[in-house]
Amino acid sequence: MKNPLKVGIIGAGLIAKEAHIPNYQKCENVEVVAVVNHHIEKAKQCAEQFNIRYTFSEVQEMLEKVELDAISICTPNKFHADQTIAALQANCHVLCEKPPAMSIQEAKAMEEAAEKAGKILSYGFHYRHTSEVETLKRFIEKDELGHIYAAKATAVRRRGIPGWGVFTNKELQGGGPLIDIGVHMLDTALHLMGYPEPTTVLGSTYQEIGNRQGVGLLGDWDWKGFSVEDMARGMITFNNGASLIIESAFAANVEKQEEMNVSFYGNKGGADLFPLKMYQEKYDTLLDVTPRFLPDHSAHEKLIFDFVQACQTGKKPSSTAKQGVILQQIIHGLYQSAQNNKPVLF
Template identity: 60%
Template sequence: MNKKLKVGIVGGGGIARGVHIPNYLKHSDKVEVIAVTDIVKETAEDCAEMFSIPHAFTDYKEMFRKCDLDAVSVCTPNKFHAEAAITALEEGCHVLCEKPPAINVAEATAMANAAKENNKILTYGFHFRFSPEVRTLKRFTDAGDLGEIYAASIQAVRRRGIPGWGVFTNKELQGGGPLIDIGVHMLDAALYLMDYPEPESVFGATYQKIGNRKGVGLMGDWDWQNFSIEDMARGMIRFKNGATIMLETAFAANVEKDDVMNVSLMGDEGGADVFPLKIYKEIHESLIDISPAYLPKKGYHELELESFINECLTGEESLSSPEQGIIIQKIINGFYESARIGEAVKIEDSEKASKL
């Protein structure tokens, strides 16, 4: 394919300006960002001016009518992911949609169906998969060096890291708080390293203890008076193969460190912590810790966008699939449903809840 990939951006806010557009522009020999759309006219126009993008719109349907696009980045609040992605797929575009896939399982499933029906790429912004730690450990897990991975623990915890910008504390627009925003990153990394097993049940609890009152903000001042999400979520996921994951995620918690993002895996032949990467084995009657002497330093987001560009141009398989998007959405919805009713839920039963 000799022509350049023509890209449109849906949502001209922070993630588009800080991640998607700059990394597309690093590949100007392969990519042209020709349009940006945002429901706020000034945001669309400012974004277009900032990056010398030729066209700015307030309606992405108008963008599709007036611009010949090959691919789209969906960078909107979570509530609008599904409609924007499905429209783009039906217009013949490949789609990189920011995480999480959607608000509920029905939307994630509809997105996957649209990708299949239109024979287009749909992939999600799980950029931690592109970290050198995850990519290195994946080679070990694929080779069987950890054996059967039957247990994992996840942490995505901030001491006072409630975002003071955007709509991160608005449940209607985001669908939830730290679980659906930062916890989902570590959950995806764990599932990816475990070959995405099918979930069976979830037991979860959510808390709103700190975010709904005024306090110290390490990521800006948040709107505590309109704080409608959880500030912490904890629980366990059980899979059909018998494996379990313990999950803990928080925007605000009374802990020592400002920010902890980690996945720990336990298999019958070895275990590992991912961030930083260390592998634990029993070899020749000795307990051995293995750490890499060197890991590449290229940015996770840069590698993510580079991969998406190559997928669009060559047709190679995406690292993140629509089917995996459905699985992770089932777990998220199941977690919130369990927290709502106060008991464990079967994943199949939790899918009946169309809203979080």
């Protein structure tokens, strides 16, 4: 048997403890050997919970003292680029939580570091691994939707401002719902559309609810220190002629408590993702196609397995560094367009 894939974890918060570490420990021939957190007590608590050998308070110390093959980065967005590049330079494969970074320049630097090191850089877009997305992808690959010329991505909560973490801190996160939950539906849409490159981005952002006290369905948030948007909307056109509309909100006066969905419009069929339903015209008949059964599995577990398999076999991971740059271009374009009140051209 080959030596186990030795994994280090940067960040000991919820995403590390609920999504990354337990799923690595389900993989064959993989060992999580180290965890680092700037609060060493959090690292020690995490290590004790998951029986991890080494704990550190500094990333560089872990990279220098422990022989590692792969790193998961589970820290606030501000630290993604520096930590990813440091891990790649230490000859490690990297799975970085979404979004890639805080800017286009950072995402490009991460891609270049991966190319220079000859290592894998992938991102934590677990929605790609849901049964709905995997099923629709198979239909799209069989040309059941034809040319997808338009899409709509929605990630909207009625009152879902996180009452924990740094999600409302622009300095650490780079933005609000667009860069946190909207990025999931944006990546899902791009993934199923073949990841076209943007040509024009037009965006608007709003801060109408989050900066005042109110009902919090995800806990009480720091409304006095709320420095991100509570809603972002935009439209993107692509180099293949397609277009996408995106709407994302932590808090909006809507009926549903939360809606995470992507709708696709193709010349042979259309689809909604969550729940999955397809719309076609065949044999002079309009059809609605609904799966009778979809496998029930953990998307995070499949995300980690995909990354591990790529590290162990050299197989291309589902999410790539190049796609991370394209995604970051769109996010940056939406924020820049909103700030300057004019379209951003690529």
